Amino acid sequence: xxxxxxxxxxxxxRARPHxxxxxxxxxxxxxxxxxxxxCEDNSFPAAAFDGLGFRHRLLAGQRMHHGVAILxxxxxxxxxxxxxxANGEARHIAARLPNGVVLHNVYVPAGGDIPDRxxxxxxxxxxxxxxxxxxxxxxxxxxxxxxxxxxxxxHPEDVWNHKALLxxxxxxxxxxxxxxxxxxxxxxxxxxxxxxxRPEKLFTWWSYRAQDWLASNRGRRLDHIWVxxxxxxxxxxxxxxxxxxxxxxxxxxxxLIAEFDL
DNA sequence: ATGGTCGAAAGTCGA
Numbered sequence: 001x002x003x004x005x006x007x008x009x010x011x012x013x014r015a016r017p018h019x020x021x022x023x024x025x026x027x028x029x030x031x032x033x034x035x036x037x038x039c040e041d042n043s044f045p046a047a048a049f050d051g052l053g054f055r056h057r058l059l060a061g062q063r064m065h066h067g068v069a070i071l072x073x074x075x076x077x078x079x080x081x082x083x084x085x086a087n088g089e090a091r092h093i094a095a096r097l098p099n100g101v102v103l104h105n106v107y108v109p110a111g112g113d114i115p116d117r118x119x120x121x122x123x124x125x126x127x128x129x130x131x132x133x134x135x136x137x138x139x140x141x142x143x144x145x146x147x148x149x150x151x152x153x154x155h156p157e158d159v160w161n162h163k164a165l166l167x168x169x170x171x172x173x174x175x176x177x178x179x180x181x182x183x184x185x186x187x188x189x190x191x192x193x194x195x196x197x198r199p200e201k202l203f204t205w206w207s208y209r210a211q212d213w214l215a216s217n218r219g220r221r222l223d224h225i226w227v228x229x230x231x232x233x234x235x236x237x238x239x240x241x242x243x244x245x246x247x248x249x250x251x252x253x254x255x256l257i258a259e260f261d262l
Numbered sequence: 263a264t265g266g267t268c269g270a271a272a273g274t275c276g277a
Contacts, residue, residue, distance in 0.1 A: 011277085012270075122276090208267040208268050252277085
C-alpha cells in the first residue's frame with residue numbers, strides 16, 4: 001500500500017490553515033511534516049488537523065520562531081527530539097511509523113546574510129548544526145527518512161543562477177560541502193535528484209520579494225527528502241507542488257511529496 | 263549596491 005509523505009515549510013501554521021486544506025484537496029498525503037510552525041504546542045491548531053483526518057501528531061514548537069510538527073493519518077510513536085545547537089530551538093523531531101521506519105523532520109538554521117562565520121555567528125551555527133547531524137547520522141542503524149527544510153541548495157541546477165548565488169547563503173561552497181558530508185555519512189539517497197535528475201532545474205522555494213515569482217522564477221531547492229539506502233527500493237515517486245507558491249497568502253516554500261511502498 | 267515581502271509581535275528581528 002502506498003504511503004505519501006509530504007514536507008512543507010508552512011511559515012506559520014496558524015496563519016495558513018487554508019493552505020493545508022487546499023493541499024489535501026489537490027493531492028493525497030498520509031503524513032505531513034511541517035517546518036516553521038511558529039507556535040507553542042498548546043496553541044497548535046490540533047482540532048483543525050483532527051477534522052482533516054490527521055489524528056496522530058508529534059509537535060515540537062516554540063514561541064515566535066522555528067517549530068516542527070509531524071501530522072499523520074497513521075499511528076505515530078515519538079522516537080527522538082534533537083537540539084543540535086543546545087539552545088532550545090525546536091528544529092528536529094522524529095517519529096517511528098507502524099512498520100518501524102523512523103521519520104526525521106528537520107528545520108536547518110537559515111544562517112543569516114553574511115557567509116562568513118567570523119562576521120556572522122548564525123552562519124557558523126548553521127555549519128555546526130550540520131556537523132553535529134553528520135556525527136549522529138553516521139551512527140544511525142534504523143531504516144530512516146530524513147526530510148525537511150535544509151536551507152541549502154546543493155547543486156548548480158538547484159538555483160536559478162549558480163554563479164550569481166555562489167556568495168549567497170544557501171548556495172555557498174562551504175555549505176554545499178558541509179551538506180555533502182552529511183549525505184555521505186549515511187549514504188543518504190536524495191529522492192529529489194533521483195526522480196528529477198540533473199541538469200533539469202528543480203526548486204522548492206521562491207522569495208517573497210520578487211515582484212512576480214513565476215515570471216522571474218528565481219527559485220532555489222532548499223527542501224529535501226532523503227532516505228537511508230535500505231529504503232531506496234521502496235521509493236516510488238516524488239512531486240514538488242509548484243502551483244502552491246501561487247495560492248492565496250502562500251508560504252514561500254512549496255510542498256515536497258514522496259510516495260513509498262512501505 | 264540596495265531593496266524588495268512576509269509573520270510574530272508590538273519595535274524590530276529573522277527569514
